[in-house]
Amino acid sequence: MKKKLVILGAGTGGTILANLLSKKDTGNLFDITVINANDKHVYQPGFLYIVFNRMQEEEILRPLRNLLHPKVNLIVDRATRIDPEKRVVYTENGEYRFDYLVIATGSRIVPEATPGFKEVGDWFYDLEGAKRLRDRLTEMKEGRIVISLIGIPHKCPVAIMEFTLMLHDCLTTKGKRDNIEIIYTYPLPRVQAIPTVAERIQEHFDQANIKVKTFFNVIEVDPEKKKVKTLEDEELEFDLLVGIPEHRGAQVLIDSGLSNKFGWVDVDRTHLNLEKYGNIFAIGDSTNLATSKAGSVAHYQAEVLADNLLSMAQGYGPIKRYNGETFCFIETSCHEATYITFDYNTPPFPAKPSKYIHWVKMSYNRLYWLTAKGIL
Numbered sequence: 001m002k003k004k005l006v007i008l009g010a011g012t013g014g015t016i017l018a019n020l021l022s023k024k025d026t027g028n029l030f031d032i033t034v035i036n037a038n039d040k041h042v043y044q045p046g047f048l049y050i051v052f053n054r055m056q057e058e059e060i061l062r063p064l065r066n067l068l069h070p071k072v073n074l075i076v077d078r079a080t081r082i083d084p085e086k087r088v089v090y091t092e093n094g095e096y097r098f099d100y101l102v103i104a105t106g107s108r109i110v111p112e113a114t115p116g117f118k119e120v121g122d123w124f125y126d127l128e129g130a131k132r133l134r135d136r137l138t139e140m141k142e143g144r145i146v147i148s149l150i151g152i153p154h155k156c157p158v159a160i161m162e163f164t165l166m167l168h169d170c171l172t173t174k175g176k177r178d179n180i181e182i183i184y185t186y187p188l189p190r191v192q193a194i195p196t197v198a199e200r201i202q203e204h205f206d207q208a209n210i211k212v213k214t215f216f217n218v219i220e221v222d223p224e225k226k227k228v229k230t231l232e233d234e235e236l237e238f239d240l241l242v243g244i245p246e247h248r249g250a251q252v253l254i255d256s257g258l259s260n261k262f263g264w265v266d267v268d269r270t271h272l273n274l275e276k277y278g279n280i281f282a283i284g285d286s287t288n289l290a291t292s293k294a295g296s297v298a299h300y301q302a303e304v305l306a307d308n309l310l311s312m313a314q315g316y317g318p319i320k321r322y323n324g325e326t327f328c329f330i331e332t333s334c335h336e337a338t339y340i341t342f343d344y345n346t347p348p349f350p351a352k353p354s355k356y357i358h359w360v361k362m363s364y365n366r367l368y369w370l371t372a373k374g375i376l
């Protein structure tokens with residue numbers, strides 16, 4: 001009898017896994033059901049380019065049905081509870097039994113978690129936020145932009161630095177940079193968590209005259225006085241505040257007791273299963289692993305899990321390990337980029353920035369759809 005595989009969430013990880021497995025499963029071992037809260041797939045790295053009007057909304061959204069292999073059953077519905085013992089996922093409109101479950105519900109931003117931030121702050125971590133910020137930046141002629149990392153962990157740890165350097169470049173091109181001050185704040189004692197990356201990016205910030213405040217943990221925003229307040233008892237005025245808001249995992253995981261109180265799921269770092277349930281796995285942003293919350297991580301994990309699930313369904317157990325592999329491009333301006341690659345044992349060393357790497361990134365922004373289909 002076919003094994004029932006339910007993949008919860010059809011973002012980067014869930015979509016790649018469903019498509020890879022559909023193609024590899026030549027023996028028809030699996031009946032694959034994907035449950036996603038909406039019928040569109042979003043290429044989230046595109047938000048950064050929406051802000052600077054270098055990509056349009058239509059380029060980063062695709063109907064999910066067109067992306068998924070014809071063999072995959074797509075259910076557009078929101079999961080509300082998972083019963084791991086009964087092996088059932090409950091949604092707002094139905095229930096789905098599983099032999100294997102893969103949690104791929106990603107992470108969500110919670111701007112309201114920081115008092116005052118939602119009222120006056122901006123962000124580019126969802127489509128509406130990115131479009132609003134694009135319009136505000138277009139209107140702004142002078143003043144101070146404060147860019148703050150508010151929540152850890154958050155997805156794409158390098159996006160805040162890319163945004164800052166692209167902003168500098170964009171304002172310079174428009175002749176507005178002399179009248180707009182940029183201040184970058186970060187909660188740790190350097191501009192990025194990874195020392196080798198922080199060192200390289202600090203050089204770029206210095207060249208671009210971007211002021212930096214470290215050990216800056218935002219706890220509150222005063223919408224009237226337009227000031228951020230920190231745990232360290234500092235206050236900083238702004239005309240425009242761009243924050244990376246607090247993140248949480250999916251509510252269904254908290255409500256089902258499968259995660260910690262923030263929604264992150266503990267999994268085995270190489271096989272990605274929950275300790276208590278060998279038939280339940282989590283990939284991508286939803287996990288509590290010490291990896292970046294990045295599309296590349298979800299992609300690498302989906303590749304490992306596709307092969308392991310196939311092997312397990314045949315009774316042979318897992319055959320591959322995920323070793324923390326991560327790849328990130330880092331835009332260092334609107335026309336140059338670098339990249340980093342690392343894993344659990346190897347730290348990243350950023351490559352020398354170049355136009356060539358930038359264009360590879362721009363090309364990947366289009367080629368992503370082949371990755372989602374399990375082709376690239």
Ligand SMILES: Cc1cc2nc3c(=O)[nH]c(=O)nc-3n(C[C@H](O)[C@H](O)[C@H](O)COP(=O)(O)OP(=O)(O)OC[C@H]3O[C@@H](n4cnc5c(N)ncnc54)[C@H](O)[C@@H]3O)c2cc1C
Binds near residue numbers: 014329
């Ligand atoms: C501005 C920005 C720039 C980025 N740049 C990069 C980059 O350059 N490189 C990179 O590697 N990564 C980048 N990322 C991060 C990357 O987009 C995410 O890490 C990646 O999408 C995570 O994949 P995922 O499958 O875990 O989750 P997601 O892709 O977020 O998908 C989760 C899916 O689960 C669904 N879902 C959630 N809850 C439920 C529920 N209860 N019921 C049903 N469905 C549910 C959601 O609707 C969604 O479709 C960036 C992110 C942002 C915001």
